[in-house]
Amino acid sequence: MSEAGGASARVPLRRRVRRHAQILIALPLLAGLVLVASLAPLLMRHDPNRLNPRVKVQPPSQTYVLGTDEFGRDILSRLAYGARITLIVTFASVVLAAVGGTALGTVAAYAGRAVEMVIMRTMDGMLCFPPILLGIFVVTFLGPSLVNLILVIGVLYIPRFTRVVHSSTLAIRELEYVESARALGSSALRIVARAILPNILAPIMVQASLAAGHAILLESGLSFLGLGPPPPAPSWGRMVEQSGRYMQLSILPIIWPSAAISATVLGFNLLGDGLRDLLDPRLRN
Amino acid sequence: MKILSVTGLRASGVAIAIAMLLVAPALCFGGAKPGGTLRIAMYADATSLDPGGANDIPSQKAYNLVFDSVLAFDKNLQVIGHVATAWKPSADSKVWTFTIRPGIKFHDGSPLTAEDVAFSFQRILDAPEAASQKKSSIAMIDSIEAKGNEVSFKLKYPFAPFPGTTAQIHIVPKQLAKEVGNKGFASRPVGSGPFKFVDWVKDDHLTLDRNDQYWLKRPNLDRVILRPIPEGTVRAMSLMAGEVDVVDQVSSETIAKLQGVKGVELLSTTGLNYYWLGFRQYGPPYNNLKFRRMVYHAIDMDGAIKTIFPQGNAVRAYGAVPPLVWPHDDKFLREQAPQPDKAKAKSLLGELIAEGVMKPDTKVLVSMPNDPERIKLGEILVTNLKEIGVNGELKVSETGSYIETAVKGTEPFIYSLFAVPRYLDPDAVFSWLFLTGPSGSTHGAKILGLAGVDPKINDPIEKARVISDQGERAKLYVPLQRYIMLDRLYHIPAYYRTIVLGKRSAVQDLLPAPNDLFWLVTPFSNVWLDR
Numbered sequence: 001m002s003e004a005g006g007a008s009a010r011v012p013l014r015r016r017v018r019r020h021a022q023i024l025i026a027l028p029l030l031a032g033l034v035l036v037a038s039l040a041p042l043l044m045r046h047d048p049n050r051l052n053p054r055v056k057v058q059p060p061s062q063t064y065v066l067g068t069d070e071f072g073r074d075i076l077s078r079l080a081y082g083a084r085i086t087l088i089v090t091f092a093s094v095v096l097a098a099v100g101g102t103a104l105g106t107v108a109a110y111a112g113r114a115v116e117m118v119i120m121r122t123m124d125g126m127l128c129f130p131p132i133l134l135g136i137f138v139v140t141f142l143g144p145s146l147v148n149l150i151l152v153i154g155v156l157y158i159p160r161f162t163r164v165v166h167s168s169t170l171a172i173r174e175l176e177y178v179e180s181a182r183a184l185g186s187s188a189l190r191i192v193a194r195a196i197l198p199n200i201l202a203p204i205m206v207q208a209s210l211a212a213g214h215a216i217l218l219e220s221g222l223s224f225l226g227l228g229p230p231p232p233a234p235s236w237g238r239m240v241e242q243s244g245r246y247m248q249l250s251i252l253p254i255i256w257p258s259a260a261i262s263a264t265v266l267g268f269n270l271l272g273d274g275l276r277d278l279l280d281p282r283l284r285n
Numbered sequence: 286m287k288i289l290s291v292t293g294l295r296a297s298g299v300a301i302a303i304a305m306l307l308v309a310p311a312l313c314f315g316g317a318k319p320g321g322t323l324r325i326a327m328y329a330d331a332t333s334l335d336p337g338g339a340n341d342i343p344s345q346k347a348y349n350l351v352f353d354s355v356l357a358f359d360k361n362l363q364v365i366g367h368v369a370t371a372w373k374p375s376a377d378s379k380v381w382t383f384t385i386r387p388g389i390k391f392h393d394g395s396p397l398t399a400e401d402v403a404f405s406f407q408r409i410l411d412a413p414e415a416a417s418q419k420k421s422s423i424a425m426i427d428s429i430e431a432k433g434n435e436v437s438f439k440l441k442y443p444f445a446p447f448p449g450t451t452a453q454i455h456i457v458p459k460q461l462a463k464e465v466g467n468k469g470f471a472s473r474p475v476g477s478g479p480f481k482f483v484d485w486v487k488d489d490h491l492t493l494d495r496n497d498q499y500w501l502k503r504p505n506l507d508r509v510i511l512r513p514i515p516e517g518t519v520r521a522m523s524l525m526a527g528e529v530d531v532v533d534q535v536s537s538e539t540i541a542k543l544q545g546v547k548g549v550e551l552l553s554t555t556g557l558n559y560y561w562l563g564f565r566q567y568g569p570p571y572n573n574l575k576f577r578r579m580v581y582h583a584i585d586m587d588g589a590i591k592t593i594f595p596q597g598n599a600v601r602a603y604g605a606v607p608p609l610v611w612p613h614d615d616k617f618l619r620e621q622a623p624q625p626d627k628a629k630a631k632s633l634l635g636e637l638i639a640e641g642v643m644k645p646d647t648k649v650l651v652s653m654p655n656d657p658e659r660i661k662l663g664e665i666l667v668t669n670l671k672e673i674g675v676n677g678e679l680k681v682s683e684t685g686s687y688i689e690t691a692v693k694g695t696e697p698f699i700y701s702l703f704a705v706p707r708y709l710d711p712d713a714v715f716s717w718l719f720l721t722g723p724s725g726s727t728h729g730a731k732i733l734g735l736a737g738v739d740p741k742i743n744d745p746i747e748k749a750r751v752i753s754d755q756g757e758r759a760k761l762y763v764p765l766q767r768y769i770m771l772d773r774l775y776h777i778p779a780y781y782r783t784i785v786l787g788k789r790s791a792v793q794d795l796l797p798a799p800n801d802l803f804w805l806v807t808p809f810s811n812v813w814l815d816r
């Protein structure tokens with residue numbers, strides 16, 4: 001008994017340590033990224049688009065901390081300014097997806113079977129396609145630009161939010177406090193806004209940080225294929241694509257943007273996992 | 286030696302051909318071993334093996350090994366006799382008579398006659414416009430007559446560089462081509478060239494076998510296999526791994542990589558090509574001379590070429606006439622061309638805005654085909670434009686649809702194409718790129734979108750066609766090129782790309798061809814494998 005008791009006393013502690021570790025890694029990583037991106041003009045010595053044929057593909061030096069690319073542009077500045085593109089696209093598209101998905105999800109859970117059927121089956125249909133394929137298709141039609149990229153990624157991630165919100169709402173709407181609100185004569189809109197949304201915020205947050213990781217990958221993938229913001233914008237995906245062409249001459253220029261993408265995706269995924277543990281009432285002790 | 290007079294060559298064509306025939310075997314028997322299979326990787330597959338159909342470089346590379354042309358080029362790209370042993374114009378240059386070499390046999394054993402030669406031209410002339418891309422290059426032919434071993438061409442207008450145009454027309458057997466039709470012939474081509482068609486799986490491989498009965502000389506190679514490998518890096522890797530023996534279009538990035546590799550050699554030669562940035566004249570601000578001058582001052586072309594071709598495998602262009610073609614006027618053009626000057630570009634931008642041609646946020650579209658080098662050029666141009674405060678935007682399209690949009694559309698933008706003169710004559714450059722009006726608005730002029738006929742362009746081109754003296758013709762072409770490149774600024778000449786071939790050391794007697802074809806069996810070479 002004492003052994004079992006000891007174990008149960010240690011579990012929450014170990015869990016807390018683990019979730020803190022995830023968040024402890026994720027938060028500084030992402031905060032640093034946001035800081036660098038927002039202060040790029042102050043922090044960076046070089047213009048990210050300044051061409052200089054005399055210093056093509058230079059190794060790291062004091063002047064060019066991470067070296068230069070095939071156009072003689074400073075890689076560090078391009079990474080910093082590229083972070084702006086990545087963060088803007090990620091943030092805007094995730095907000096779009098979250099707002100759209102939440103609206104559709106609650107409507108589906110609340111507006112009766114026929115509407116639910118139409119909305120949820122449409123979402124299932126959208127989930128059938130690999131996002132990168134739909135992304136290529138749509139961007140090819142609309143033409144590559146920052147706004148189109150945000151729209152495409154945002155719309156592509158709506159189904160994920162719809163499903164999470166839909167199932168959470170279904171679970172909550174039969175609870176006593178929702179019923180009591182209904183009994184007091186609250187309108188459906190008020191019930192959703194005051195009783196349901198605050199209580200499903202946790203899964204939405206978790207989903208948002210996970211979706212952010214995916215959005216970055218999709219953004220980089222589309223940029224890699226030349227469907228991102230048009231050049232000379234320093235998007236990370238394009239940097240990978242361009243430096244891949246002369247990889248045999250110098251390996252570093254492809255490593256930096258790849259590492260930046262991996263670190264950012266890792267940051268968002270850790271944040272998502274950490275948040276899930278932190279906000280899950282079943283894991284709270 | 287490079288610039289031989291056309292008249293002199295005509296007379297000595299036979300002599301040169303015979304001399305080459307005598308010299309070549311002496312070289313070959315010095316150690317040439319017959320036999321073996323040569324595997325070649327090309328940057329793109331042929332679109333068709335019908336020499337009357339396709340005119341793109343990969344197709345030419347392929348069918349040039351199967352077919353013989355009427356005349357051919359020597360090492361210096363001077364016209365020499367081939368299937369025709371002699372050719373002469375009438376006094377007014379309007380009727381040209383060619384004497385056909387006797388005793389040549391097609392791969393199916395039937396003899397090659399003057400009839401076949403006449404037919405090979407006629408089927409191109411008779412083809413609907415879209416079916417033969419070669420049609421516009423021989424559109425000056427009015428009628429063709431075959432008599433005995435002679436073929437005579439009656440032209441619509443006198444045309445001095447006519448022999449050069451016949452060097453890119455290949456001879457097909459009349460009877461067979463008529464029997465099987467164009468489609469059937471393209472799927473099983475039969476020519477009289479050094480190699481016989483075996484099989485072709487599009488985008489995979491084309492196999493050719495030696496023609497033992499080749500009239501010029503017995504090819505050393507048993508077999509040639511052409512494989513398309515579009516990615517430059519992959520082409521280089523295949524050569525390093527020994528999976529192929531020869532690769533074409535060695536890309537800038539891979540030159541440095543291949544240079545130190547044991548068993549691999551690089552061959553290069555001046556390229557017969559001209560790359561440029563052009564302004565489509567279909568609308569503002571592109572059709573405004575001041576705007577074009579502004580862009581010219583904005584771009585740092587020397588820096589761009591240094592960036593795009595770190596190995597120096599391209600030469601800065603100042604005019605449309607590539608090296609190897611006359612007249613050379615580079616010194617004058619270089620001195621007079623607008624120099625990179627940001628301040629001047631900015632002040633021109635100010636004037637354009639004041640005149641209402643542009644707004645401060647007017648989008649300037651730079652559209653590029655999907656060619657890594659020209660995408661870089663586009664990126665540099667857009668960056669240079671942004672530096673002077675112009676809202677430049679780069680768009681990249683798949684090459685096929687890019688050309689189609691450029692030829693058929695009327696959207697204005699800054700574009701980039703390249704041209705390979707079909708024969709070594711300035712007429713091939715200027716008429717293709719700039720000629721509009723009655724004698725045919727060429728593809729180049731349509732893409733540029735010149736509105737109406739500009740006599741300052743058309744007159745010298747048409748006058749120079751009638752004259753046969755090179756000096757007299759140069760007097761027309763020099764001012765013409767200066768007018769287009771310095772006064773009108775329709776083009777910003779970019780570069781002449783060097784032809785770079787990669788080969789395994791075992792491949793012997795392979796010469797890089799400025800016109801980008803494969804010279805495997807020619808009067809001056811016969812490739813063999815030292816294994």
